[in-house]
Every structure is written in structure tokens, then in C-alpha cells.
Amino acid sequence: MKLARLGHPGEETPVLLEGDRAFDLRGVTADIDGVFLASAGLERAADAHERAELPEIPEAATLRVGPPIARPSAIYCIGMNYAAHAAESGSEPPEHLVMFMKSPNTVVGPFDDVEIPPGSVKTDWEVELGIVIGARANRLASPADARSAIAGYVIANDLSERDWQLAVSGGQWSKGKSAPGFCPLGPWLATPDELDPDDVRLRSWVNGDPRQDSRTSDLIFDTATIVWELSRYLTLEPGDLILTGTPQGVALSGRFPYLAPGDEVELEIEGLGRQHQHYVAAGDREEGR
Secondary structure (H helix, E strand, O other): OEEEEEOOOOOOEEEEEEOOEEEEOOOOOOOOOHHHHHOOHHHHHHHHHHOOOOOEOOOHHHOOEOOOOOOOOOEEEEEOOEHHHHHHOOOOOOOOOEEEEEOHHHEEOOOOOEEEOOOOOOEEOOEEEEEEEOOOEOOOOOHHHHHHHEEEEEEEEOOEEHHHHHHOOOOOHHHHOOOOOOEEEOOOEEOHHHOOOOOOEEEEEEOOEEEEEEEHHHEOOOHHHHHHHHHHHOOEOOOOEEEOOOOOOOHHHOOOOOOOOOOEEEEEEOOOEEEEEEEEEOOOOOOOO
């Protein structure tokens, strides 16, 4: 099952997607959020659709695509989780999970314009598989137990300002990760039955030129291990988002220029669709784009 949110920022309608058709979920839930996920919302949505109780939205194709989940309470990010990306960053592959955090208010739609922050000279793209948590998880016994805590998966662009992340960070990465719009998400949330999260292809392009091309089978820590290990140190809540790391091929490698106003970035993950963002100078972004 695939779920999305359509409409103006802050006014999105939750929908169930079937091919190119969208079905209104407002009879089931006000939004796709932690409350919905924690209350068997996915099962209720599937049941309502099977009973033909969800009205179709005929104008869905004309509506803005918002992020497929409402603002999460937390965004946890896993760093250097592909060996080749760790190498291009000048680091050895980590022995232990590297975690940092990204502000939840960075989440925007997959096709919204993104501002390059004032003073930024090193804004970088990062295609990542995102895990959406569906049930409260704390001190899980094993990675196998983690699967039942996962509601589904999304594409995320973990945008980063590398100078702020590394040179003026004070040793913590989040300063370079949390500018407005630095987490384009979606276009949809896919439930676990829709894909194998541990072996899908993920790619990115800048101005039509290939950048990243890898598979999640190259993750150092796989999705279940990430959820299990995080649960040993903190409590994951329904609706939380985990970004699992990015493969090699980013500007930090020194092989490509950083993003500038006018650039176009596309990202794709098998089974999760494709994103496309236009990058603009600070102050030039149009609301809802």
C-alpha cells in the first residue's frame, strides 16, 4: 500500500494511492501521523479501501505533493553507513552506529523548491532510504523484533551544508543539516510489503547528470539493525523518521560542484518513486513550491 498527502503546505489531504488514482483518507484519519500509525491506521485504511469506502479525488494530479507523513517528532540520521561514502568523506567505515539529528521542521514536499541558505557555499545532496516508525520501540530484544515497529519507507534528500557540518560544527553535524527545506520527503510512504528495503537501487542526478548509484544491500548497518540499535539508546515513537545513510557520489567527494541557484536535483529509489527539486537563492522560494 502507498500513502501520500496532497495539497497546500499545512493543508494536505491524506490519500491512498492505487496506480495513478488517489483515494481520500479523511474518513479514516485527519492526517498521516504518529497517532494514525499507532492506532492500526494502515490496517483501517486498507480495509476501508477494500470495502470501496474511500472517495476518489479526480483532480489529484493537479495538486501539490506534500511530504507523505506529517511533521515527525524526531528525525534520526545514520552517518557513513556506506563504506564507499565513508571513504570519500575521508573516514574509515564505522564499527558502531553513527547517529546525528536533523530538525523536524526541515521536512518539505518532494517537488518543493529548496532555498540555498544565506552564506552557504557547500550545499550538498544525499539520496537516502527513510524508515517511518509505526509503533513505539524501546529496548527491542533483537533486529528481528524491529520489523514490527516499521510502518514503511520513503525517499529522503538529507541535504547538508558541509562547511557548517564539518568546519564550524563544534564537532556535531546537526548545524549543517537543519536549514529550512533540508529534508525533501516522498512522494509516498510505501508499506513494508511493497519492497525489500535491504536491496533496492537508489540514484541521484544533478542537472540531468548522474551522481549516486548504489543499492541498499551495501549498507553497513541494515534497516532492522538500525531500528534495533537505536531502540537500545532512545525511545522511537510512531511517526518518527530515520534516514539510513547515503552512498558515494556527493559533492563532498570533491568530484562534483556544490549546489547553486538554478540547479535541479532528482532522486529515485526503486518502489518509492522519484523526487525533483529546483534550487533557488535565499528569499526566492515561492510558497507551496
